[in-house]
Amino acid sequence: MPAHEMQLDVAYASAGFVEEGYDYAYGPGTFSADGLSGASTTNLAFDLMPVHLFNIPGFSLISPYGGVGVGLNCFSTADLSVGPPSSAQVINVTGTSQFKVGLLIFYGATLNLTGMLRPFIQFKHYVPFGSEFQFTEDTQNGNFVTKDVPGYFNLSAGVKLSF
Numbered sequence: 001m002p003a004h005e006m007q008l009d010v011a012y013a014s015a016g017f018v019e020e021g022y023d024y025a026y027g028p029g030t031f032s033a034d035g036l037s038g039a040s041t042t043n044l045a046f047d048l049m050p051v052h053l054f055n056i057p058g059f060s061l062i063s064p065y066g067g068v069g070v071g072l073n074c075f076s077t078a079d080l081s082v083g084p085p086s087s088a089q090v091i092n093v094t095g096t097s098q099f100k101v102g103l104l105i106f107y108g109a110t111l112n113l114t115g116m117l118r119p120f121i122q123f124k125h126y127v128p129f130g131s132e133f134q135f136t137e138d139t140q141n142g143n144f145v146t147k148d149v150p151g152y153f154n155l156s157a158g159v160k161l162s163f
Contacts (some may be wrong), residue, residue: 007069009047009124011154016040018080039080039095043152046072046105047124063118066107070128073100102128102151116153116162124154 019031026034051067056062077095100125108122128151 003063005051005053005054007049007051009045009049009156011045011047011156012042013045013152014040014042018077025158031105036056037081038078039093041075041077041095044074044076047126047127048072049104050107061112062109063112064107064109069106070153071100071102071104073102073126073128074098076101085116100128100130102126110160118160118162119158120160121157122155123155125151126154127151 016039018041019036022031022034022036023029047069048071050067051065052067054061056064062159074097076097079095080093104124104126106122106124108120110118110120112118
């Protein structure tokens with residue numbers, strides 16, 4: 001019979017997804033070669049995950065687990081600067097902060113060393129409900145710049161403490 005527990009993960013991450021996407025589309029190094037800079041994003045995540053531990057009869061050292069939960073994420077994007085050689089003057093597109101709610105699918109295993117300390121390894125997939133991420137209006141062109149954020153994959157390890 002599986003055991004249940006509730007897990008709250010708080011995480012902070014930073015990545016240059018606009019740069020990586022641009023380099024993927026136009027070739028490595030083209031983001032900065034075309035005069036672009038900035039546009040990195042940070043993510044502050046609060047993940048609420050009901051965990052289902054599966055007991056293997058006669059084998060209590062490792063407990064696999066899995067579940068489905070809810071991710072609450074605050075994405076914040078830094079400003080994007082477009083300058084020479086791609087244009088005659090520097091254009092700044094202001095980044096925004098957005099709150100996204102998404103689905104979490106996670107699985108992993110704990111190592112039951114003692115009743116209080118349990119090391120674990122975990123894989124987590126986040127799929128946002130509505131995936132478009134946007135910058136504010138570009139004042140020169142009057143256009144919004146958007147970036148699709150389909151979600152992310154996370155690998156983490158640590159120690160769970162039971163009191």
